[in-house]
């Protein structure tokens with residue numbers, strides 16, 4: 001749906017994006033990851049046409065991005081911005097009309113979203129009278145009210161308690177089910193694991209990783225197995241550093257060139273194998289590993 005080719009952007013002498021290629025498939029939740037200052041917001045601002053790239057191409061649905069595409073995009077910026085003195089209803093109507101939604105349709109949409117997010121009773125309140133979480137919900141509605149086909153969410157869960165974060169997470173998944181493509185920029189790796197189908201990571205202005213969650217995880221498999229034995233027939237070699245809890249022995253072993261079946265049959269000689277499970281790295285572990293590895297280059 002979104003095709004980014006050889007995108008470059010500098011602020012003065014500082015290169016914020018360097019030769020970025022990225023392809024966001026239609027109908028997925030696409031995680032845009034990277035440490036602070038990596039260049040994510042710069043990329044998002046270019047897609048939203050807030051700033052312009054120095055070189056490179058951004059295509060939406062196969063055509064070079066143009067000002068009229070703004071209606072197809074919903075953008076929730078990290079720095080939230082609502083008019084504090086304006087009432088909830090008036091504000092949402094204003095934002096809907098900015099995105100060319102006819103007033104009658106806008107009113108229907110606003111009513112349905114306010115009810116859905118439990119804000120119906122607050123429609124005539126000013127934003128300054130709402131709690132932070134409620135205001136965040138209003139901002140979320142203002143982002144999706146015009147039914148964008150591409151939704152760009154920058155840290156959408158910040159300011160929400162766990163219950164409301166869950167509500168927003170489910171809304172994002174529902175929008176995806178209805179065909180919306182979502183770009184999610186977040187530092188919360190547990191949200192990435194839960195929501196994203198595909199991820200790309202930017203570090204120091206360059207893209208360093210790209211693929212489905214499964215592909216990314218597969219490429220970082222350390223080929224190490226977590227093992228639990230009981231009823232030992234032979235002592236466990238001390239260099240495996242086993243931890244004993246009553247008659248259970250826990251330790252980890254690398255494959256070291258063996259197949260999983262070979263390793264398993266060797267372990268069966270030692271005792272009853274209760275657990276034999278490959279260690280799969282979490283997205284958090286992959287993120288930290290990648291950022292540290294690049295810092296040491």
Ligand SMILES: Nc1ncnc2c1ncn2[C@@H]1O[C@H](COP(=O)(O)OP(=O)(O)OP(=O)(O)O)[C@@H](O)[C@H]1O
Nearest residue numbers: 011014015016034035036037038039040041042043
């Ligand atoms: N308007 C600007 N003028 C000068 N430098 C800028 C400007 N905007 C961003 N930068 C710099 O460009 C780099 C990339 O910034 P950007 O905001 O895109 O990073 P980010 O990945 O979104 O970071 P964060 O996760 O902290 O939001 C940073 O070094 C930042 O200081």
